[in-house]
Amino acid sequence: MLKQGIYEQVITKKIHDALDLLQKKDPDAYYINIETIDVEEGRKKLAAYIYEVTRKALHHVRDKDNREDDSLALQVKLCNEIIDQLADALPEEEFEELKIWEQGEILTSVYEKLNHPAGLSERKEIRPVTPISESSLFTGSHYEPNIMEELKKEILSSDAIDWLGILY
Template sequence: MYQTTEVNFMLKEGVYEQLINRELKQKLKQLSLDKYLIEKEELDVEEAKTILSDYISSIVKKALRFIRENSKQNDKEALLSQIEACNELIRILANIARERNIEEFKIEEEGEVLTALYSKINSIKAVKESKAVRPITPLSQSSLFTGSAQEPNMMSELKKEILCCDSIDMLVSFVKWSGLRCIIEELREFTEQEGHRLRIITTSYMGATDYKAIEELSKLKNTEIKISYDTERTRLHAKAYLFKRETGFTTAYIGSSNLSSVAITSGLEWNLKVTEKDSFDIIKKFEATFESYWNDGEFIAFNGEAQEDKERLKTSLN
């Protein structure tokens, strides 16, 4: 960081990836090229929609905050003013794009958010007559878990994620019974439902995986397990969990937690929860990479009813 007497503002030296707006352009103009190296590049056409939409999103957030803070109205009226501002932007974009269908995205003035939609016919949720299970952390905004007592418990969140998704992919270097038993009932309820699918990729490296954990997983319906039996080395150090939702609200946890009790309960583990809504490309890369591992010959399908598979796993873990 540096200060300058040439201009009445402060800039920080370093690398940027900042779209140049009017304000920044004026500030850059006031810097002497004899004293400062200023590097710029043209906006890439293919990346433009992402960069420009991210930029506009940040401006909209600021504007909506100003509307809220400067409003002398009550909360309901202030919310309506924010909705009206958003709808005006949508109207303008529809006109510029010459696509009237964009106006269908205008927000209803009631200011409501859809949080669940399930059939009441042949539905467990209808029988229970309770609100749909959902994690405490948002399904549309990424968040970081650090094991702090001030944030939602990782195990509790995993349980809720399991009970409100359509398919699950787990990628962990080892599976401990101590960790699996924390979520086994939720996994059992999940896999009992028609159309659901659970896939696990793990290893027998250093004998860290518990045989009982794999055995219990293999008893679940709609569940597939693949294992790397290389006991000398492992290429798999990832710890990642994907909860696929056909609604478009897929989430994934990527970080340091293997499936062990300490890792998902009390350990100082760091895990980043990413969402399809704000990290679409990351979710798609997760899905594609998992599929490539699933189809890699190093990971062998485990059949809990096949004596040969059970003996191979026991030998590999001993």
């Protein structure tokens, strides 16, 4: 059963069936507003939906009765199967190159050893706790990173800084 309220949800089979049930139960009892996905926003909305479905599937694979070392390999395998499906449906050969390397690793930095502070030592580079690839909201909670410390680490790890000033 769907709760009353505002939605901005891709209609899935489950939601369609729930809407159908509401209409059959009492066609005049509910006001239901449905819009066609805008062509320009389609990529964004559909990609966000696929992201959520994929995340849920990867969570399920991880929590299934697998050893921890098998879990990552199975998640990578599932992602590569999805990429295979996309590659089969599209003419671009580049999708084959987008497959995830089987070891399931993340590239965190590349520095030239000559004339760069990070390349001069073997120590691990200074990195913010919050990944640059994800957006973060700092609320000042004791359970999250300190915004000032994160800014300091961002500055130390950056090669350029752009400031945006606001005039009142």
